[in-house]
Amino acid sequence: MTSMQQDGEIDLALQALRPRLAGSVIEPHDPLYDEARAVWNGMIDVRPRALVRAGSVGDIDHVLRTARTTGLPLAIRGGGHNIAGHGTVQGGLVLELGQLRSVEVDVAQRLVTVEPGATLADVDRATAQHGLVVPLGVISATGVAGLTLGGGVGWLTRSCGLSLDVLDSAEVITAAGEHLHASEEQNADLFWGLRGGGGNFGVVSSFTFRARHLPTAVLGGNFFYRPAHWKGALAAFDQWTQDVPDEMNSIVTFLVLPPDMGMGDEPWLIIGFAWVAENQQAGLELIGQLRNAAPPDQEEVGPTAWVDWQSAMDSLFPKGSRGYWKNISFSRMDDSAIDVLVGFASEVTWSGTGIDIHHMEGAFARVPEGETAFPNRSSKYWLNIYGFWQDPADDERLSAFARKAHGLMQPFGGHGQYVNFLGVETGQNAVDAARQAYGPETYDRLVALKNRFDPDNLFRINHNIPPTAG
Missing domain, CATH: 3.30.465.10 (Uridine Diphospho-n-acetylenolpyruvylglucosamine Reductase; domain 3)
Structure with a gap:
Protein backbone atom coordinates (compact mmCIF):
# COMPACT_ATOMS: atom_id res chain seq x y z
CA MET A 1 0.00 0.00 0.00
CA THR A 2 1.37 3.42 -0.93
CA SER A 3 1.54 6.19 1.63
CA MET A 4 -1.16 8.05 -0.34
CA GLN A 5 -3.48 5.05 -0.14
CA GLN A 6 -2.76 4.71 3.57
CA ASP A 7 -3.50 8.40 4.15
CA GLY A 8 -6.75 8.00 2.28
CA GLU A 9 -7.79 5.08 4.46
CA ILE A 10 -6.95 7.05 7.60
CA ASP A 11 -9.06 9.97 6.33
CA LEU A 12 -11.97 7.60 5.75
CA ALA A 13 -11.55 6.04 9.20
CA LEU A 14 -11.58 9.45 10.88
CA GLN A 15 -14.64 10.50 8.89
CA ALA A 16 -16.40 7.31 9.99
CA LEU A 17 -15.37 7.97 13.60
CA ARG A 18 -16.91 11.44 13.88
CA PRO A 19 -20.63 10.54 13.91
CA ARG A 20 -20.07 7.78 16.47
CA LEU A 21 -18.68 10.15 19.08
CA ALA A 22 -20.26 12.20 21.81
CA GLY A 23 -17.09 14.27 21.60
CA SER A 24 -15.17 15.70 18.65
CA VAL A 25 -12.30 15.01 16.28
CA ILE A 26 -9.74 17.78 15.88
CA GLU A 27 -7.42 17.68 12.84
CA PRO A 28 -4.61 20.00 11.66
CA HIS A 29 -6.97 22.17 9.58
CA ASP A 30 -9.25 22.86 12.56
CA PRO A 31 -8.95 26.27 14.31
CA LEU A 32 -8.62 24.55 17.71
CA TYR A 33 -5.78 22.27 16.62
CA ASP A 34 -2.77 24.17 17.97
CA GLU A 35 -4.46 24.76 21.31
CA ALA A 36 -5.59 21.14 21.51
CA ARG A 37 -2.22 19.61 20.67
CA ALA A 38 -0.33 21.59 23.33
CA VAL A 39 0.70 19.68 26.45
CA TRP A 40 1.98 20.96 29.80
CA ASN A 41 5.67 20.59 28.94
CA GLY A 42 6.41 23.25 26.35
CA MET A 43 9.49 21.30 25.20
CA ILE A 44 7.11 18.77 23.61
CA ASP A 45 6.06 20.24 20.27
CA VAL A 46 4.61 17.51 18.05
CA ARG A 47 1.78 17.35 15.54
CA PRO A 48 -0.68 14.45 15.94
CA ARG A 49 -2.65 13.27 12.91
CA ALA A 50 -5.81 13.85 14.96
CA LEU A 51 -7.03 14.42 18.50
CA VAL A 52 -10.29 13.08 19.87
CA ARG A 53 -11.86 14.98 22.75
CA ALA A 54 -13.96 12.31 24.39
CA GLY A 55 -17.44 13.47 25.31
CA SER A 56 -18.36 10.27 27.11
CA VAL A 57 -16.71 7.09 28.34
CA GLY A 58 -18.27 5.33 25.35
CA ASP A 59 -16.00 7.30 23.03
CA ILE A 60 -13.00 5.37 24.33
CA ASP A 61 -14.09 2.16 22.58
CA HIS A 62 -14.49 3.93 19.23
CA VAL A 63 -11.05 5.52 19.44
CA LEU A 64 -9.33 2.26 20.39
CA ARG A 65 -11.02 0.53 17.45
CA THR A 66 -9.86 3.27 15.10
CA ALA A 67 -6.29 3.05 16.40
CA ARG A 68 -6.28 -0.71 15.85
CA THR A 69 -7.68 -0.57 12.34
CA THR A 70 -5.54 2.34 11.09
CA GLY A 71 -2.32 1.40 12.86
CA LEU A 72 -1.93 4.98 14.03
CA PRO A 73 0.21 5.26 17.19
CA LEU A 74 -2.04 6.08 20.13
CA ALA A 75 -1.48 8.47 23.04
CA ILE A 76 -3.81 8.72 26.02
CA ARG A 77 -4.17 12.10 27.74
CA GLY A 78 -5.90 12.45 31.09
CA GLY A 79 -5.39 15.66 33.08
CA GLY A 80 -2.46 16.50 30.82
CA HIS A 81 0.26 17.31 33.39
CA ASN A 82 2.73 14.58 32.36
CA ILE A 83 6.31 15.87 32.36
CA ALA A 84 7.48 13.39 29.70
CA GLY A 85 4.81 14.53 27.24
CA HIS A 86 3.21 11.12 26.82
CA GLY A 87 -0.18 12.73 26.23
CA THR A 88 0.61 13.34 22.58
CA VAL A 89 2.31 11.61 19.64
CA GLN A 90 3.79 12.75 16.36
CA GLY A 91 1.58 11.76 13.43
CA GLY A 92 -0.65 9.62 15.62
CA LEU A 93 -4.00 9.63 17.37
CA VAL A 94 -4.53 11.34 20.74
CA LEU A 95 -7.40 10.28 22.97
CA GLU A 96 -7.99 13.29 25.20
CA LEU A 97 -10.07 12.51 28.29
CA GLY A 98 -9.90 15.94 29.92
CA GLN A 99 -13.62 16.64 29.60
CA LEU A 100 -14.51 13.52 31.62
CA ARG A 101 -14.09 15.05 35.08
CA SER A 102 -17.00 13.78 37.14
CA PRO A 215 -9.55 17.49 59.72
CA THR A 216 -11.51 20.71 59.78
CA ALA A 217 -8.27 22.56 59.00
CA VAL A 218 -4.79 21.37 58.13
CA LEU A 219 -1.92 22.86 60.10
CA GLY A 220 0.41 23.93 57.33
CA GLY A 221 3.58 25.93 57.24
CA ASN A 222 7.01 26.66 55.83
CA PHE A 223 10.38 27.37 57.43
CA PHE A 224 12.67 29.44 55.18
CA TYR A 225 16.48 29.23 55.41
CA ARG A 226 19.17 31.24 53.69
CA PRO A 227 22.15 29.33 52.22
CA ALA A 228 24.40 29.89 55.26
CA HIS A 229 21.98 27.81 57.36
CA TRP A 230 21.26 24.99 54.92
CA LYS A 231 23.59 22.36 56.35
CA GLY A 232 22.33 22.84 59.88
CA ALA A 233 18.71 22.83 58.75
CA LEU A 234 19.10 19.58 56.82
CA ALA A 235 20.86 17.86 59.72
CA ALA A 236 18.16 19.03 62.14
CA PHE A 237 15.42 17.96 59.72
CA ASP A 238 16.87 14.46 59.41
CA GLN A 239 17.05 14.12 63.18
CA TRP A 240 13.52 15.50 63.58
CA THR A 241 12.09 12.96 61.14
CA GLN A 242 13.34 10.05 63.26
CA ASP A 243 10.30 10.23 65.54
CA VAL A 244 7.52 12.19 63.83
CA PRO A 245 4.16 10.37 63.62
CA ASP A 246 2.32 9.64 60.38
CA GLU A 247 0.21 12.77 60.76
CA MET A 248 3.25 14.96 60.00
CA ASN A 249 4.02 15.22 56.28
CA SER A 250 6.98 17.23 55.06
CA ILE A 251 8.83 18.23 51.90
CA VAL A 252 12.18 20.03 51.73
CA THR A 253 12.51 22.38 48.74
CA PHE A 254 15.43 24.35 47.27
CA LEU A 255 14.09 27.18 45.13
CA VAL A 256 14.43 30.75 43.97
CA LEU A 257 10.97 31.98 44.91
CA PRO A 258 8.69 33.93 42.53
CA PRO A 259 9.15 37.72 42.66
CA ASP A 260 5.62 38.28 43.92
CA MET A 261 6.54 36.57 47.20
CA GLY A 262 8.97 39.37 48.01
CA MET A 263 11.78 37.00 49.10
CA GLY A 264 14.47 38.36 46.80
CA ASP A 265 16.40 36.53 44.10
CA GLU A 266 18.60 34.28 46.25
CA PRO A 267 17.85 30.55 46.59
CA TRP A 268 16.07 29.36 49.73
CA LEU A 269 15.81 26.07 51.51
CA ILE A 270 12.17 25.63 52.55
CA ILE A 271 10.93 22.97 54.94
CA GLY A 272 7.23 22.64 54.23
CA PHE A 273 5.00 20.63 56.55
CA ALA A 274 1.35 19.63 56.80
CA TRP A 275 -0.01 18.24 60.08
CA VAL A 276 -3.16 16.32 59.22
CA ALA A 277 -4.90 15.66 62.55
CA GLU A 278 -7.56 17.30 64.69
CA ASN A 279 -5.17 17.93 67.60
CA GLN A 280 -3.35 20.98 66.26
CA GLN A 281 -1.56 21.59 69.54
CA ALA A 282 0.36 18.34 69.10
CA GLY A 283 1.37 19.49 65.62
CA LEU A 284 2.50 22.87 66.92
CA GLU A 285 4.66 21.16 69.51
CA LEU A 286 6.35 19.04 66.84
CA ILE A 287 6.92 22.09 64.66
CA GLY A 288 8.35 23.86 67.70
CA GLN A 289 10.89 21.08 68.15
CA LEU A 290 12.19 21.64 64.62
CA ARG A 291 12.19 25.41 65.14
CA ASN A 292 14.31 25.04 68.28
CA ALA A 293 16.76 22.70 66.55
CA ALA A 294 17.12 24.89 63.44
CA PRO A 295 15.69 28.41 63.87
CA PRO A 296 14.43 29.57 60.46
CA ASP A 297 15.22 32.94 58.91
CA GLN A 298 11.52 33.38 58.18
CA GLU A 299 8.44 31.28 58.76
CA GLU A 300 4.72 30.97 58.17
CA VAL A 301 2.63 28.55 60.22
CA GLY A 302 -1.11 28.27 60.72
CA PRO A 303 -4.33 26.43 60.00
CA THR A 304 -5.44 26.38 56.39
CA ALA A 305 -8.19 24.85 54.28
CA TRP A 306 -7.04 21.72 52.48
CA VAL A 307 -8.00 22.96 49.01
CA ASP A 308 -5.98 26.12 49.57
CA TRP A 309 -2.93 24.22 50.78
CA GLN A 310 -3.09 21.77 47.89
CA SER A 311 -3.16 24.57 45.31
CA ALA A 312 -0.71 26.98 46.95
CA MET A 313 2.09 26.37 44.44
CA ASP A 314 0.00 26.05 41.27
CA SER A 315 1.19 29.35 39.83
CA LEU A 316 4.74 28.02 39.74
CA PHE A 317 3.81 25.47 37.04
CA PRO A 318 1.76 27.17 34.30
CA LYS A 319 0.93 25.16 31.20
CA GLY A 320 3.61 25.61 28.58
CA SER A 321 6.48 25.61 31.07
CA ARG A 322 9.51 23.77 29.81
CA GLY A 323 11.00 21.05 31.94
CA TYR A 324 13.19 18.02 32.35
CA TRP A 325 13.00 15.98 35.57
CA LYS A 326 15.15 13.38 37.30
CA ASN A 327 14.52 11.54 40.56
CA ILE A 328 16.22 9.23 43.00
CA SER A 329 15.39 7.68 46.37
CA PHE A 330 17.85 7.67 49.25
CA SER A 331 17.98 7.12 53.00
CA ARG A 332 21.20 8.73 54.22
CA MET A 333 21.22 12.36 55.31
CA ASP A 334 24.66 12.29 56.89
CA ASP A 335 27.38 14.91 56.45
CA SER A 336 28.51 13.45 53.12
CA ALA A 337 25.02 13.46 51.62
CA ILE A 338 24.31 16.93 52.98
CA ASP A 339 27.52 18.28 51.45
CA VAL A 340 26.50 16.91 48.04
CA LEU A 341 22.93 18.20 48.32
CA VAL A 342 23.98 21.67 49.41
CA GLY A 343 26.68 21.71 46.76
CA PHE A 344 24.44 21.33 43.74
CA ALA A 345 21.42 23.08 45.30
CA SER A 346 23.60 26.18 45.82
CA GLU A 347 24.03 26.40 42.06
CA VAL A 348 20.30 27.01 41.53
CA THR A 349 20.47 30.80 41.42
CA TRP A 350 17.83 31.09 38.67
CA SER A 351 14.06 30.81 38.64
CA GLY A 352 13.00 27.73 36.69
CA THR A 353 14.49 24.77 38.56
CA GLY A 354 13.51 23.33 41.92
CA ILE A 355 14.67 20.45 44.08
CA ASP A 356 12.27 18.60 46.37
CA ILE A 357 13.05 16.00 49.03
CA HIS A 358 9.91 14.13 50.08
CA HIS A 359 9.99 12.45 53.49
CA MET A 360 8.44 9.03 52.89
CA GLU A 361 8.07 6.31 55.59
CA GLY A 362 4.83 6.21 57.61
CA ALA A 363 1.84 4.60 55.89
CA PHE A 364 3.77 4.49 52.61
CA ALA A 365 6.48 2.26 54.05
CA ARG A 366 4.08 -0.14 55.75
CA VAL A 367 2.83 -1.42 52.39
CA PRO A 368 4.87 -4.58 51.76
CA GLU A 369 7.41 -4.44 48.94
CA GLY A 370 5.85 -6.11 45.91
CA GLU A 371 2.23 -5.68 46.98
CA THR A 372 1.90 -3.09 44.22
CA ALA A 373 4.07 -2.34 41.19
CA PHE A 374 5.58 0.73 42.87
CA PRO A 375 9.31 -0.03 42.90
CA ASN A 376 10.60 0.94 46.36
CA ARG A 377 9.02 1.12 49.82
CA SER A 378 12.18 1.13 51.91
CA SER A 379 13.87 4.45 51.17
CA LYS A 380 13.37 7.26 53.65
CA TYR A 381 13.51 10.12 51.14
CA TRP A 382 12.63 10.71 47.50
CA LEU A 383 14.47 13.45 45.62
CA ASN A 384 13.05 15.18 42.55
CA ILE A 385 15.00 17.71 40.46
CA TYR A 386 12.41 19.47 38.33
CA GLY A 387 12.39 22.20 35.72
CA PHE A 388 9.68 24.76 34.99
CA TRP A 389 11.53 27.37 32.92
CA GLN A 390 10.07 29.43 30.07
CA ASP A 391 12.92 30.22 27.65
CA PRO A 392 13.84 27.57 25.02
CA ALA A 393 17.42 28.87 25.18
CA ASP A 394 17.65 27.32 28.68
CA ASP A 395 16.68 23.80 27.59
CA GLU A 396 20.14 22.30 27.19
CA ARG A 397 21.76 23.97 30.21
CA LEU A 398 18.99 23.28 32.70
CA SER A 399 18.37 19.71 31.50
CA ALA A 400 22.10 19.11 31.93
CA PHE A 401 21.93 20.45 35.48
CA ALA A 402 19.19 17.96 36.38
CA ARG A 403 21.26 15.10 34.97
CA LYS A 404 24.35 16.31 36.83
CA ALA A 405 22.57 16.62 40.17
CA HIS A 406 21.03 13.18 39.70
CA GLY A 407 24.47 11.74 38.97
CA LEU A 408 25.99 13.30 42.09
CA MET A 409 23.33 11.59 44.24
CA GLN A 410 23.97 8.14 42.81
CA PRO A 411 26.35 7.03 45.60
CA PHE A 412 23.50 7.52 48.08
CA GLY A 413 20.69 6.18 45.91
CA GLY A 414 18.24 3.37 46.57
CA HIS A 415 16.69 1.04 44.01
CA GLY A 416 14.01 2.00 41.53
CA GLN A 417 12.73 5.30 40.21
CA TYR A 418 9.34 7.00 40.34
CA VAL A 419 7.97 7.05 36.78
CA ASN A 420 5.86 10.17 37.36
CA PHE A 421 9.08 12.09 38.07
CA LEU A 422 10.82 10.86 34.90
CA GLY A 423 11.33 13.44 32.18
CA VAL A 424 11.64 13.16 28.42
CA GLU A 425 14.05 10.48 27.27
CA THR A 426 14.92 9.43 23.73
CA GLY A 427 16.69 6.55 22.04
CA GLN A 428 18.16 3.85 24.23
CA ASN A 429 17.49 5.94 27.35
CA ALA A 430 13.76 5.71 26.62
CA VAL A 431 13.98 1.96 26.02
CA ASP A 432 15.79 1.43 29.32
CA ALA A 433 13.69 3.83 31.42
CA ALA A 434 11.01 1.41 32.61
CA ARG A 435 13.38 -1.50 33.18
CA GLN A 436 15.61 0.68 35.34
CA ALA A 437 12.66 2.22 37.15
CA TYR A 438 11.06 -1.00 38.32
CA GLY A 439 13.96 -3.39 38.81
Missing part, protein backbone atom coordinates in the same frame (compact mmCIF):
# COMPACT_ATOMS: atom_id res chain seq x y z
CA VAL A 103 -16.35 13.00 40.82
CA GLU A 104 -18.95 11.09 42.85
CA VAL A 105 -18.63 10.81 46.63
CA ASP A 106 -20.31 8.02 48.59
CA VAL A 107 -20.07 9.62 52.02
CA ALA A 108 -21.43 6.63 53.93
CA GLN A 109 -18.96 4.18 52.38
CA ARG A 110 -16.16 6.76 52.04
CA LEU A 111 -15.73 5.82 48.39
CA VAL A 112 -14.87 8.38 45.70
CA THR A 113 -15.39 7.49 42.04
CA VAL A 114 -13.47 9.61 39.56
CA GLU A 115 -13.56 9.89 35.77
CA PRO A 116 -10.20 9.74 33.94
CA GLY A 117 -9.93 13.45 33.04
CA ALA A 118 -10.35 14.77 36.57
CA THR A 119 -7.64 16.79 38.28
CA LEU A 120 -6.64 16.96 41.93
CA ALA A 121 -8.65 20.15 42.24
CA ASP A 122 -11.79 18.38 41.03
CA VAL A 123 -11.42 15.65 43.63
CA ASP A 124 -10.45 17.97 46.48
CA ARG A 125 -13.44 20.23 45.90
CA ALA A 126 -15.80 17.26 45.88
CA THR A 127 -14.40 15.50 48.96
CA ALA A 128 -13.42 18.35 51.30
CA GLN A 129 -17.02 19.52 51.70
CA HIS A 130 -17.79 16.12 53.25
CA GLY A 131 -14.76 16.10 55.55
CA LEU A 132 -13.01 13.53 53.36
CA VAL A 133 -9.78 13.46 51.39
CA VAL A 134 -8.03 11.23 48.87
CA PRO A 135 -4.20 11.30 49.02
CA LEU A 136 -3.06 12.84 45.76
CA GLY A 137 -0.12 15.05 44.70
CA VAL A 138 1.02 18.61 45.41
CA ILE A 139 -0.21 20.65 42.40
CA SER A 140 -3.97 20.85 41.96
CA ALA A 141 -3.84 20.91 38.13
CA THR A 142 -2.30 17.42 38.05
CA GLY A 143 -4.42 14.70 36.44
CA VAL A 144 -5.65 12.01 38.81
CA ALA A 145 -5.33 9.19 36.26
CA GLY A 146 -1.64 9.47 35.40
CA LEU A 147 -0.74 10.34 38.97
CA THR A 148 -2.44 7.23 40.34
CA LEU A 149 -1.26 4.78 37.69
CA GLY A 150 2.36 5.82 38.30
CA GLY A 151 2.15 6.14 42.09
CA GLY A 152 0.82 9.33 43.64
CA VAL A 153 3.42 10.97 45.92
CA GLY A 154 2.02 14.05 47.64
CA TRP A 155 1.21 15.90 50.83
CA LEU A 156 -0.48 12.88 52.44
CA THR A 157 2.04 10.16 51.60
CA ARG A 158 3.04 9.53 55.21
CA SER A 159 -0.49 9.81 56.58
CA CYS A 160 -2.30 7.73 53.96
CA GLY A 161 0.21 6.26 51.52
CA LEU A 162 0.33 6.77 47.78
CA SER A 163 -2.73 7.47 45.65
CA LEU A 164 -2.50 3.93 44.34
CA ASP A 165 -2.51 2.57 47.90
CA VAL A 166 -6.09 3.77 48.42
CA LEU A 167 -7.33 2.70 44.99
CA ASP A 168 -10.25 0.36 45.67
CA SER A 169 -11.03 -0.61 42.10
CA ALA A 170 -10.76 0.49 38.48
CA GLU A 171 -12.76 0.02 35.30
CA VAL A 172 -10.38 -0.81 32.45
CA ILE A 173 -10.82 -1.00 28.68
CA THR A 174 -8.12 -3.19 27.16
CA ALA A 175 -6.46 -3.07 23.74
CA ALA A 176 -8.84 -5.82 22.59
CA GLY A 177 -11.86 -3.81 23.71
CA GLU A 178 -12.64 -5.84 26.83
CA HIS A 179 -14.27 -4.01 29.73
CA LEU A 180 -12.77 -5.34 32.95
CA HIS A 181 -13.34 -4.55 36.60
CA ALA A 182 -10.01 -4.65 38.43
CA SER A 183 -9.77 -4.96 42.21
CA GLU A 184 -8.26 -7.22 44.85
CA GLU A 185 -11.14 -9.64 44.20
CA GLN A 186 -11.49 -9.44 40.39
CA ASN A 187 -8.63 -9.45 37.89
CA ALA A 188 -6.25 -9.05 40.81
CA ASP A 189 -3.15 -9.45 38.64
CA LEU A 190 -4.23 -6.56 36.41
CA PHE A 191 -5.10 -4.52 39.51
CA TRP A 192 -1.57 -5.11 40.80
CA GLY A 193 -0.08 -3.84 37.53
CA LEU A 194 -2.29 -0.77 37.32
CA ARG A 195 -0.96 0.34 40.70
CA GLY A 196 2.42 1.59 39.54
CA GLY A 197 2.70 0.20 36.01
CA GLY A 198 1.44 3.34 34.32
CA GLY A 199 -0.86 3.25 31.30
CA ASN A 200 0.66 0.11 29.82
CA PHE A 201 -2.34 -2.21 30.14
CA GLY A 202 -5.42 -0.31 29.02
CA VAL A 203 -7.46 2.86 29.41
CA VAL A 204 -8.86 3.27 32.91
CA SER A 205 -12.31 4.74 32.44
CA SER A 206 -13.09 5.06 36.16
CA PHE A 207 -11.15 5.03 39.44
CA THR A 208 -12.72 4.34 42.83
CA PHE A 209 -10.73 5.41 45.88
CA ARG A 210 -11.11 4.81 49.60
CA ALA A 211 -11.24 8.27 51.15
CA ARG A 212 -9.87 9.21 54.56
CA HIS A 213 -11.10 11.60 57.24
CA LEU A 214 -10.00 15.20 56.70
CA PRO A 440 14.14 -6.91 37.33
CA GLU A 441 11.57 -8.78 39.43
CA THR A 442 8.79 -6.21 39.15
CA TYR A 443 9.63 -5.51 35.52
CA ASP A 444 9.38 -9.18 34.54
CA ARG A 445 6.01 -9.43 36.25
CA LEU A 446 4.82 -6.34 34.37
CA VAL A 447 6.02 -7.82 31.07
CA ALA A 448 3.94 -10.93 31.75
CA LEU A 449 0.88 -8.72 32.21
CA LYS A 450 1.72 -6.82 29.04
CA ASN A 451 1.90 -10.07 27.10
CA ARG A 452 -1.57 -10.94 28.33
CA PHE A 453 -3.41 -7.62 28.07
CA ASP A 454 -1.58 -5.71 25.32
CA PRO A 455 0.55 -8.15 23.29
CA ASP A 456 0.69 -5.78 20.28
CA ASN A 457 1.79 -2.83 22.44
CA LEU A 458 -1.07 -0.55 21.44
CA PHE A 459 -0.41 1.38 24.66
CA ARG A 460 3.23 2.27 24.07
CA ILE A 461 3.30 6.06 24.36
CA ASN A 462 4.33 5.94 28.02
CA HIS A 463 7.28 4.70 30.04
CA ASN A 464 6.81 1.60 28.01
CA ILE A 465 6.97 -2.02 29.06
CA PRO A 466 7.22 -3.81 25.69
CA PRO A 467 5.75 -7.30 25.40
CA THR A 468 8.15 -10.13 24.72
CA ALA A 469 8.29 -11.43 21.18
CA GLY A 470 6.76 -14.77 20.30
